[in-house]
Amino acid sequence: MKRTTEPEAAVARLWQEHLGARFPAELRGAELAGADMVLLDADIAGCVSVWLNNGGALDTERLSILRDCIAALEQILSLLNEPAGLRYYQRLHQLALSVSTAEAPKPTE
Incomplete structure (x- = not known):
């Protein structure tokens, strides 16, 4: 059974919030x-x-x-009124940053 990491859980929560936004x-x-x-x-x-x-x-x-x-x-965020x-x-930015800076999972032995 796959374990979810804390970064994955945090992104998943924010992702669900984003999916509910118009x-x-x-x-x-x-x-x-x-x-x-x-x-x-x-x-x-x-x-x-x-x-x-893909498991993070x-x-x-x-x-x-x-x-x-x-x-x-x-560049864009400061232009949004x-x-x-x-x-x-801002939520998309947070999602993108979280995903891009999360450490890739280590292969299991």
Whole structure:
């Protein structure tokens, strides 16, 4: 039986919160700092979902995508004026950071 690590549990809780949130209507079709906001959401969501389904591990390509998304978010967050949109993307930022900095699980012997 697979044991869930604390980072996985924390990400899973935040992920469930995110899944219950509505995408901010004002950001549909919006592009900020050169990033399509819907695509940014989808890219991070895909990486988080894979990470959770792979026991806290991401392949190199997805990790690179996630790091690019984090860099984009770090430019975008200060541009968001609407509270709902800011909360939505702050949560995505937190998810992306948590996943990208979590230590990959060690193989069991």
